[in-house]
Each structure stands twice: as structure tokens, then as C-alpha cells.
Amino acid sequence: MDDPSRSQALTVVIKLGTSSIVDENTHEPIISILSAIVETAATLQKHGHRVILVSSGAIGVGLRRMDINERPKHLPKVQALAAVGQCRLMGLWDSLFGHLRIPVAQILLTRNDIADRTQYLNAQNTFSELLDMGVIPIVNENDTLAVAEIKFGDNDTLSAITAAMVKADYLFLMTDVDCLYTSNPRHDPDAEPIEVVSDISTLDADVSTSGSSLGTGGMGTKIVAARLATSAGVTTIITKSSKPxxxxxxxxxxxxxxxxxxxxxxxxxxxxxxxxxxxxxxxxPIHSRSFWILHGLTTHGSIYIDQGAFNALQNNASLLPAGVLAVEGHFGQQEAVRLFVIEKRSQDALNGDFMIHAEEPKEVGRAIVNYGSLEIDKIKGLRSTHINSALGYADSEYVALGENISFFERSERSSLAATPSQIEKK
Structure with missing residues (x-):
């Protein structure tokens, strides 16, 4: 074994899916896997590393606890099972880590919990204090309360946001296959393992995307999580969950x-x-605040801007109403919206519906707006000096401040399309 004193202290987030720790048929917790994960986390701690677990499984454990065979479709029943299962799941983790005298902490999150900037920073501080105390935080989405509008969608996404929040060095996405393959190895004997992905935008979207009946995601959600985490500077690794x-x-x-x-x-x-x-x-890597704007907030609508405005915004300018072409959806002041750019418009579009005559809009980022959708629709295309006459007041000369606008990396804007030759293979 290596000398722990020689190891560089790292922050490591390990994400475990439901199918990794709960038997798909019996819904029994797989104690051997849970124990191996505990031993792995303890070994990492002995080497000076800081460890966070993102653990699914509450609903699966709840099914077993209540002797229900299949995951129900009725949301209140699912949330009730999550409440039952989360209690049991944390009891298992606490008991197993307790044998090694390692304290654990439960952290349950929804998007609402981090939508407020102060709460986001408070969450960061809580993680930091727990890790400094030698505690292993165990994170899960708060399925008891979460509804579609405030869900992360799956714990792969939650683990990526957690990794970015704590400025982790590594995010491990544990799954039921050894690695990413060029196609689904269960059905294609010629599927080849992919060892390193240096540019995720070159990755073919048709790589293995299978998932279990208990879990909410497959390989596709892990690629999305990897895109989020790597954009924040976190090395992301997919490996087999049965071998912690x-x-x-x-x-x-x-x-x-x-x-x-x-x-x-x-x-x-x-x-x-x-x-x-x-x-x-x-x-x-993008800064913490930019990541929060891009991935921590729920969007409530869209704003379409012209190429000139987009160019100015990339030089840290604020968004003026003159650069806005259209508004979609209903949202209020200080809410997040999706930001689209229209690169070119035909001459007909200048006198008609730009959405018909324009090129396909490209989503480029997110913005927290100073005006609601109805207000922006009235002032779009106007000079800032005309806001007061259009609205009867002018809270700001900008639709959104530069500090409240964040752009995806160029690779994130690109469609996922690549040939295998663009990816280093094992």
C-alpha cells in the first residue's frame, strides 16, 4: 500500500445509482457492495482525501420495506416510499460507516434549495465544514418533496452539480458496466471500450444508453453529468459499481x-x-457563479438575441433591449431564462416573423433578467432611453446585467456528433 503521506489531498465525489446498491428483482440492499464502498471511502480518507457519496436507492429500499413489487406511477405514493426508504438507507450507511468510526451526514437537495444564491453558498459552506471535520456527506435528491419543476432529473446530474459546488478533483460515476463503449456491449459484440474523452462534444450520442427498471438514467445521463462536471474543471470517471x-x-x-x-x-x-x-x-473551467447560473437555476422562459448582442455579451457587456429579438414563455424579474442567438436573418425577417425566416436559433447560455417577459416583449429592439416611455418606468437600462449572464462552453453548444477516430480508445 502506498504511503498516505505521499498522496496529494483530493476531493472525490462518488455517485451510486439505485441499480448499483439495490437488487433489481428483490429490492434488497446489496450489503456486499455497500460494505465495499464503505471500505473504499475509508481507504481514501486514510490517504488524506475528502469523500462525498451521492447515493440513490431510497425509493428502491422503500419498495422492499413496504413489500411492493413495482415502482408506482402515482407521485404521492412514490414520494411516500422515498420517505420510508431514505430513513432505512441512511440507517444502513450510518451502521456500516459506524463500524469504522467514520461519521456521516445526510444532505437532501432539490433545485429550489440552491436556486437562491445565498442558499447555494450556504450549501458550499456546509460541505466544506463537514469535510474539514472528517465527516462523509451522503447526498440524495429530496424525492419526498421534489416535483418535476424542481427535480435535478437524476442523481447523475445532482452528483455533477455537487462536484462543481465543492470544487472536487474527481467525480466517479459508478454504473453496471466497466466503462463507456462505442455501442451497447450487451447487444453488440464489436463494441469497443473508450478510455479517454478529451472533448465531450466529439462523443457520439448513440453510445450505450441502457438503464435498469429501478434507476432513472443510463449512460446518456452520465454523459450529460460528465459534460457539466468537466466544464467546472472536474475530472469525471465512469467505472463498474460492483468493484468499488x-x-x-x-x-x-x-x-x-x-x-x-x-x-x-x-x-x-x-x-x-x-x-x-x-x-x-x-x-x-467556468467560475462558481457562472456554473450556478447555468446549472443551478430552473429556467422559466427564453430570450432570443441577435448576433451583435451576442458578440458584445461575450466581451462582458450587459444585454440591452436593442439586441433582443423575441421573448418566449412567462417569467418575472430576477428569474432565469434560456438565451438563444439568431446568427442571421433574411430581409423578409426584418418586416415579419423572424422565427419563420431566421436560421435555427442556437442556445448559448442563461441569464437572470431585470424585467419580466411581458415587459421585455414591450421594450425589445428599443434603445434604453425609450424604456420609460414604453413601460412608464425604467428599473434598469439593461435587460440583464453582464454578471448575471453565463455562456456554455463552445463544446457544450455543439451537437454531440463524432466519429470513433476522434476519441482515444483503449
Whole structure:
């Protein structure tokens, strides 16, 4: 075993899906996997690392607790099962970690909990304090209260947001396959493993997307999570959930490789790590506030802007009403909206419906607006000096301030389309 004193202290988020820790048929918790995860987390802590678990499974455990065979479709019943199962699930984690004298903490989140900037920062501070105390936070979506409008959608997304929130070094997405494949290995014997993805926008959208009947996501949701996490500078790794020890072995391999690359660049004697897919972090990660605007807020509508406004906004300008072409949806002041750009418009579009004559809009980011949808619709295309005459008041000369506008990386704006030759394979 390596000397813990030589290990660089890392913050590691490990996401576990329902199908990883709950038997799909009996709904019994898989104690062997839970125990192996606990041992892995304890080993990481001994090496000086900070560990966070994002654990699904509350509804699955609730099904077993109440002797129900299938996940119900009625939302209140699902939420009731989540309440029953979450209690049991945390009891299991607390008992298993308790044998190793490691304290754990429960953190339940919905999008509403982090939509307010102050609450988002409070969550960051809570995570920081828990990790400093040697506590392992166990995070789950608050399925007891969450409805579609405030759900993260799946715990893959929640784990990516958590990893960005705590500025993690690594996010491990544990799943029922060893790694990402060029196609579904269950059905295609020629499927090839993908070892490293340096640019996620080059990844084919048709890679393996299977999921279990208990879980809410497959490989597709993990790719989305990887895109979010890597944009925040977090290395994201997919590996097999039935082998939790892979996490420590992969980290040890990467640390040794980095050390020997500096000390012995010609030495190629490293052993092969467990099979996994590694998504490399962005070389220009977005800041915490920008990530919060892009991924922490629920959007309530859309604003369409012209190319000139888009160019100005990329140079840290604020959005003037003159650059707004159209508004979609209903939203109020200080709510988040999706931001689309229309690159070119025909001459006919200048006198008619631009949505008919314009090029396909491209979603480029998010903005927190100073005016509601009805107000923006009245002032779109006007100079700021005309806002007062159009509305009878002028709270701001800008539709949105530059500090409240965040753009996706160029790779995030691109459609997922790539050939296998663009991706390094094992």
C-alpha cells in the first residue's frame, strides 16, 4: 500500500445509482457492495482525501420495506416510499460507516434549495465544514418533496452539480458496466471500450444508453453529468459499481502516472489500471457563479438575441433591449431564462416573423433578467432611453446585467456528433 503521506489531498465525489446498491428483482440492499464502498471511502480518507457519496436507492429500499413489487406511477405514493426508504438507507450507511468510526451526514437537495444564491453558498459552506471535520456527506435528491419543476432529473446530474459546488478533483460515476463503449456491449459484440474523452462534444450520442427498471438514467445521463462536471474543471470517471475498489486503484494509478511523468518522463512501467472511461476537465473551467447560473437555476422562459448582442455579451457587456429579438414563455424579474442567438436573418425577417425566416436559433447560455417577459416583449429592439416611455418606468437600462449572464462552453453548444477516430480508445 502506498504511503498516505505521499498522496496529494483530493476531493472525490462518488455517485451510486439505485441499480448499483439495490437488487433489481428483490429490492434488497446489496450489503456486499455497500460494505465495499464503505471500505473504499475509508481507504481514501486514510490517504488524506475528502469523500462525498451521492447515493440513490431510497425509493428502491422503500419498495422492499413496504413489500411492493413495482415502482408506482402515482407521485404521492412514490414520494411516500422515498420517505420510508431514505430513513432505512441512511440507517444502513450510518451502521456500516459506524463500524469504522467514520461519521456521516445526510444532505437532501432539490433545485429550489440552491436556486437562491445565498442558499447555494450556504450549501458550499456546509460541505466544506463537514469535510474539514472528517465527516462523509451522503447526498440524495429530496424525492419526498421534489416535483418535476424542481427535480435535478437524476442523481447523475445532482452528483455533477455537487462536484462543481465543492470544487472536487474527481467525480466517479459508478454504473453496471466497466466503462463507456462505442455501442451497447450487451447487444453488440464489436463494441469497443473508450478510455479517454478529451472533448465531450466529439462523443457520439448513440453510445450505450441502457438503464435498469429501478434507476432513472443510463449512460446518456452520465454523459450529460460528465459534460457539466468537466466544464467546472472536474475530472469525471465512469467505472463498474460492483468493484468499488476501482476508485482507489484508478486514483493511485493517475497519481503515480502524474508523478512519474514529471520525474521519469521516459518510464512507461506503470501497471494497467482497472477498465474505466475518463473525461478530461476543461482547460478553462467556468467560475462558481457562472456554473450556478447555468446549472443551478430552473429556467422559466427564453430570450432570443441577435448576433451583435451576442458578440458584445461575450466581451462582458450587459444585454440591452436593442439586441433582443423575441421573448418566449412567462417569467418575472430576477428569474432565469434560456438565451438563444439568431446568427442571421433574411430581409423578409426584418418586416415579419423572424422565427419563420431566421436560421435555427442556437442556445448559448442563461441569464437572470431585470424585467419580466411581458415587459421585455414591450421594450425589445428599443434603445434604453425609450424604456420609460414604453413601460412608464425604467428599473434598469439593461435587460440583464453582464454578471448575471453565463455562456456554455463552445463544446457544450455543439451537437454531440463524432466519429470513433476522434476519441482515444483503449
Amino acid at each position: 475498489e476501482n476508485v482507489h486503484e484508478i486514483l493511485s494509478y493517475l497519481e503515480k502516472r502524474e508523478t512519474e511523468a514529471h520525474e521519469n518522463p521516459e518510464d512507461q512501467g506503470l501497471s494497467t489500471p482497472p477498465l474505466h472511461t475518463r473525461f478530461l476537465p476543461s482547460s478553462t
